Amino acid sequence: MAPFFVLDQVSYCYPGSSTTGVCQVNLELEPGTFLAVLGANGSGKSTLARLCCGLLKPTAGRVLVEGYSTANDDELKEIYRRVGLVFQHPDNQFVAGTVEREIAFGVENRTLSPAVIRRTVDEGLVRFGLEPRKNVSPHSLSGGEKRLLSLADIWVLKPKLILVDEPLAMLDPGAKKRITRLLADLRYSGQSMIWFTHGLLEALTADRVLVMAGGRVVWSGPPAGLLTMAEQARAWGITLPPATEAAYRLGLKATAVTNLDELVSVLWR
Amino acid sequence: MVYSRDGEAKIQALNGVSFRVRSGEAVALIGPVGSGKSTLLRVLAGLVKPTSGRVTVEGRKGPVVLAIQEPQRGFFAATVREEVAFGPENLDLDPAEVAARVTWALTAVGLKEERWTVSPFQLSGGEQRRVALAASLAMKPRFLLLDEPTIGLDGPGQAALVETLRKIKAETGLGLLVASHDPDFLFSLTRRVLVLNDGKLTADTTWGGLTHQGPALEALSLELPFLLSLLCRLQAAGAPVEAAQETIEEAWAELSRFYLGRKQEGGDR
């Protein structure tokens, strides 16, 4: 059987641009994996995200989803059924005139019974707190409401691979926690996830981390590995968890500290 | 001040909000997703008219400038330099002064010089945020309204923004009103905090004042800055610290004092 998800020497140059978007990235993903892609502004994360779901086609190399290649137009339909991207800018994702129609759009493209469609859309509206705003235009939502809608859009489709590009941006602290839990739960249902960000805190529970710089993968390993190389991680534009930064600043052995509870117990036993 | 949005159903986005800001003061604006922060900033910037109530600005001359939450929605110029130059040009400055301001602002936000001549639409999300912030800074406002300025910015980008704002504040007495879901960022800039919920101002206080309202904040999906959460937890556990600190410097001093004391005790034993 073909591996679930493969990037084979994938490169992308934007037309008419001298900077490389993404350069020779290799990756193989097992089903049920949580991968985090970290890197500075302009390092190529969003470009890679768009390559992974077929929105961009590699200028060299191949992106394969269960054997289907994003390079072949007649296979894109199969790819879209399996891979869903939550955009960095939600506005670019929306296609429908109301919040409810927006969530329904993708679901209706699957051959499902009207009752299942109704139930799925309602669940999306409720899960993401959008029920009260279901009749307004997606573009007239507040920033955080847009982020929640963009997540709901893809979440209801239950793709085998969900790509989230800075999914917590624009959310308040409580919503950040709720969405983190919701995305973490995908794993238990066997879905895979690639999470693009510059914050290590969001990547701490990942199975593996890729760090990008200048379009290339410059480091790969478990998230805890980055805690032991704080200087280098900061130089790659990565923000460390606030508890880790505080521990470093106090001169503690900071690498074991990633959250408030741990820091409190180190400081006051 | 009251502001209602039209649409299929009227939404009251702001409800009887009143406050004053002194010249040169820095104020944080927090509130859950959809609470009316962006609407309030748009009203203050004169982009939308309140349905009742008024906004008055007194004293020293100089522009009031808003850096919007979704910068990519405001771009129109052909190159980054032109985008940043647009505001200062409309202030009737001489071209040399405009050019100098553009260079200064783009340097201050840390955008790589090779990106200054490309279209703002051909940038990564974090690069776009930097351009939008540079465009606001280049206006040399007397009062700057920032809507979620850290969204999309990587570690170095956030550090550059804090440093720049602090410097301008010290040198020119810039007034600031910053809406953000990142309490750590806000704590590094302000003493005073406004809390907005469902269009109403529910608190006009300081960071120190908020340390007594932990549960109320949590109920609003909000959080204290990390350092204040840490001090609160230590204090609650019986550690000899005072959690109600007003600035990030004071909070650090308090934490360091406590930690050094602990080390000393450990050494004496």
Ligand SMILES: Nc1ncnc2c1ncn2[C@@H]1O[C@H](COP(=O)(O)OP(=O)(O)OP(=O)(O)O)[C@@H](O)[C@H]1O
């Ligand atoms: N539409 C485009 N046309 C040309 N160049 C682009 C375009 N979009 C991005 N780039 C460039 O490609 C490089 C990678 O951009 P990308 O958006 O993938 O970065 P990123 O890692 O997602 O950054 P951020 O953290 O700021 O979102 C950057 O140098 C960027 O300026």
Ligand SMILES: Nc1ncnc2c1ncn2[C@@H]1O[C@H](COP(=O)(O)OP(=O)(O)OP(=O)(O)O)[C@@H](O)[C@H]1O
């Ligand atoms: N253009 C618009 N037309 C109609 N309603 C709007 C519009 N913009 C915002 N609203 C609504 O007004 C309310 C306040 O929105 P606002 O954008 O001010 O919130 P916010 O506090 O900035 O939220 P966020 O933290 O998500 O950015 C929300 O319920 C929102 O859906």
Ligand SMILES: [Mg+2]
């Ligand atoms: Mg990006």
Ligand SMILES: [Mg+2]
């Ligand atoms: Mg807003």
